[in-house]
Amino acid sequence: MKIVILAKPVPDATGQERLGPDLRLDRVAIPPVINGNDEYVLEAALRLRDAGAEVSITLLAMAGAFGPDALRKGLAMGADNAYLVSDAALAGSDARATVRVLAAALAKLEFDLVLAGVDSSDGGGGVVAAALASMSGLPYLSYATSIAPDGGRIRIKRFSATGYDVLEAPMPALVTGMQALGEPRYPTLRGIMGARSKTITTWTLADLGIDPASVGADAAASRVSTFSIPDARSAARVVKDPAPEAAKQIVDFLIERRAI
Amino acid sequence: MPGTLWAIAEAGPDGHLTKLSAEVATLVRGLGAAAGRDVAGVVVGTPDAVAALAGELAAYLPRVVAVEAAAAATSPIAALAAQGALQAMGADPNASIFMGNFPDGRDTAGLLMAALGVGVISNAGGVTWNSGPVAEKGVFGGRLVTTSSFADGHGIVTVPLGSVPAEAAASAGVVETIVLVGAAPAVTVLERVSEAAGAVQIEEAKVIVSGGRGVGGPEGFAILDSLAEALGGAVGASRAAVDAGWIPYSRQVGQTGKIVKPEVYIALGISGAVQHKVGMQGAHTIVAVNTDPDAPIAEFADLFVIGNLFEVVPALVAELAARKA
Ligand SMILES: Cc1cc2nc3c(=O)[nH]c(=O)nc-3n(C[C@H](O)[C@H](O)[C@H](O)COP(=O)(O)OP(=O)(O)OC[C@H]3O[C@@H](n4cnc5c(N)ncnc54)[C@H](O)[C@@H]3O)c2cc1C
Numbered sequence: 088m089k090i091v092i093l094a095k096p097v098p099d100a101t102g103q104e105r106l107g108p109d110l111r112l113d114r115v116a117i118p119p120v121i122n123g124n125d126e127y128v129l130e131a132a133l134r135l136r137d138a139g140a141e142v143s144i145t146l147l148a149m150a151g152a153f154g155p156d157a158l159r160k161g162l163a164m165g166a167d168n169a170y171l172v173s174d175a176a177l178a179g180s181d182a183r184a185t186v187r188v189l190a191a192a193l194a195k196l197e198f199d200l201v202l203a204g205v206d207s208s209d210g211g212g213g214v215v216a217a218a219l220a221s222m223s224g225l226p227y228l229s230y231a232t233s234i235a236p237d238g239g240r241i242r243i244k245r246f247s248a249t250g251y252d253v254l255e256a257p258m259p260a261l262v263t264g265m266q267a268l269g270e271p272r273y274p275t276l277r278g279i280m281g282a283r284s285k286t287i288t289t290w291t292l293a294d295l296g297i298d299p300a301s302v303g304a305d306a307a308a309s310r311v312s313t314f315s316i317p318d319a320r321s322a323a324r325v326v327k328d329p330a331p332e333a334a335k336q337i338v339d340f341l342i343e344r345r346a347i
Numbered sequence: 348m349p350g351t352l353w354a355i356a357e358a359g360p361d362g363h364l365t366k367l368s369a370e371v372a373t374l375v376r377g378l379g380a381a382a383g384r385d386v387a388g389v390v391v392g393t394p395d396a397v398a399a400l401a402g403e404l405a406a407y408l409p410r411v412v413a414v415e416a417a418a419a420a421t422s423p424i425a426a427l428a429a430q431g432a433l434q435a436m437g438a439d440p441n442a443s444i445f446m447g448n449f450p451d452g453r454d455t456a457g458l459l460m461a462a463l464g465v466g467v468i469s470n471a472g473g474v475t476w477n478s479g480p481v482a483e484k485g486v487f488g489g490r491l492v493t494t495s496s497f498a499d500g501h502g503i504v505t506v507p508l509g510s511v512p513a514e515a516a517a518s519a520g521v522v523e524t525i526v527l528v529g530a531a532p533a534v535t536v537l538e539r540v541s542e543a544a545g546a547v548q549i550e551e552a553k554v555i556v557s558g559g560r561g562v563g564g565p566e567g568f569a570i571l572d573s574l575a576e577a578l579g580g581a582v583g584a585s586r587a588a589v590d591a592g593w594i595p596y597s598r599q600v601g602q603t604g605k606i607v608k609p610e611v612y613i614a615l616g617i618s619g620a621v622q623h624k625v626g627m628q629g630a631h632t633i634v635a636v637n638t639d640p641d642a643p644i645a646e647f648a649d650l651f652v653i654g655n656l657f658e659v660v661p662a663l664v665a666e667l668a669a670r671k672a
């Protein structure tokens with residue numbers, strides 16, 4: 088089975104992200120990692136392989152010059168190869184342009200299953216995968232907490248407000264997943280060494296036949312006009328008393344704040 | 348032609364309009380008044396259920412389109428909601444479309460983005476009008492706030508819980524009913540499993556009593572249940588507690604869980620990691636109980652109790668009972 092993982096390089100969430108003078112994320116200042124939710128779906132694909140299925144795993148990303156660093160980590164975890172769409176004209180692209188690019192890239196790849204994260208940690212809205220499925224004519228199954236291919240069909244558990252729904256569709260299909268799929272593995276030393284010889288193929292917009300004027304900052308559907316730092320909450324009132332007295336103070340505080 | 352402002356609504360697990368949908372509808376009505384635009388709502392559901400839902404939505408909006416979709420019984424709602432919204436809206440090239448920033452709303456937004464070729468502003472906590480929607484949103488876990496707008500004045504906006512209080516209109520709107528047309532959905536729902544039937548959902552709760560690694564195990568959560576009951580609230584959790592298997596994932600608060608905005612959030616044995624903080628920092632009042640005086644949550648709690656939750660929680664339950672008596 089051929090699986091393509093949409094693996095977005097994002098700034099490391101533990102770093103201090105900041106906006107550049109153009110009010111866009113300064114992606115150069117922070118070391119990139121693969122978006123957390125995308126690592127979970129990669130882990131799910133690797134577990135299918137661990138369970139004995141014959142699985143090839145291809146990473147696909149659209150990113151700038153920092154892309155290969157993040158993709159290497161996914162290759163070290165066990166993905167087989169990677170494709171990176173990178174082009175100066177892509178700078179400042181919004182979700183709409185990202186979908187155009189990823190759809191054109193997917194059209195050049197062979198797959199039974201596309202896996203993506205439910206959303207990206209760098210301000211993504213959780214809309215790219217649904218739009219991409221629609222553009223690429225793929226059944227769309229989202230918010231998976233488990234993923235089970237079975238013959239030509241895919242079955243998932245979808246997280247719901249009270250539990251889960253069991254969904255099924257024919258493959259090829261696009262599935263999004265998240266943390267409940269299970270903790271991603273750390274790359275082993277052997278994995279890290281092996282990743283060095285795996286291929287990352289870079290595609291430009293010309294390779295995908297996309298007009299540069301249809302993507303990038305100038306073609307973005309939305310614009311950021313201002314940014315500010317919100318007011319901090321005022322300092323906490325601290326209680327150190329023994330439990331019975333602390334309990335009284337909590338109730339008094341909640342009444343004072345008209346919270347109960 | 349100035350476009351209509353549309354609210355796409357959804358039903359909660361109890362079959363009623365969600366609080367979030369009521370808020371989105373209220374927001375859209377207010378924007379319509381500010382912009383001098385028509386406003387309308389869409390709701391898609393099974394022929395049995397959609398009329399009642401549309402009636403609930405019409406409390407907030409002057410016009411509601413109820414879309415009957417028999418397939419809603421056996422397939423995910425987002426694809427049908429997107430298709431139904433397109434059918435209800437007809438040709439309306441300058442329309443702006445609003446929906447909740449929950450899973451089904453986000454899926455619907457993505458599908459509509461592809462169908463209409465417009466942009467999306469996601470998770471817009473504060474929306475105003477200036478020749479189009481202007482959205483203020485927190486980014487990087489709320490460490491920064493940005494203002495965005497659409498280059499051509501219209502698009503799709505997903506709205507988080509608690510951006511405006513839900514408020515019914517002076518008079519109820521009219522409901523039109525249409526029947527969804529289109530190909531059968533590719534995805535089938537085989538089964539719907541409820542793990543927490545009857546339990547108060549955290550998104551809707553006014554009070555959330557949330558436990559972390561400090562709760563120590565599933566037995567610890569039984570103590571939290573008694574506090575939640577005393578306060579009429581719901582039990583939430585940090586990821587550490589969910590990963591440990593002490594409580595279902597549907598209770599997780601945070602970046603990869605649920606974003607909540609209750610009146611009161613009581614964090615018990617939760618350190619306050621940034622991924623947890625982004626899910627609950629919108630709470631009106633935050634109370635934390637932690638044995639560690641240096642826990643990061645001390646920096647954004649309103650009341651910080653240095654103490655052992657296994658002593659403080661029972662004392663709190665007793666105190667609440669004593670005051671009630
Ligand atoms: C990509 C990603 C996504 C994530 N998403 C989420 C998310 O959605 N939600 C989330 O919560 N986390 C999330 N995390 C995890 C997050 O970083 C923290 O690891 C997690 O929130 C810690 O949970 P905790 O506070 O319960 O545990 P800990 O950090 O271990 O804190 C336990 C606290 O309990 C206190 N304590 C211990 N015993 C007692 C006692 N008897 N009485 C009182 N206090 C006591 C301790 O002093 C400590 O402060 C995510 C992480 C990553 C990398």
Ligand SMILES: Nc1ncnc2c1ncn2[C@@H]1O[C@H](COP(=O)(O)O)[C@@H](O)[C@H]1O
Pocket residue numbers: 093094095096122124125147148149150182185202203204205206207208210211212213214215216
């Ligand atoms: N530039 C990108 N490269 C690869 N995958 C992406 C990219 N942007 C979004 N995705 C995928 O789409 C998912 C949702 O992203 P978003 O809609 O931006 O929150 C992510 O978790 C990724 O799997």
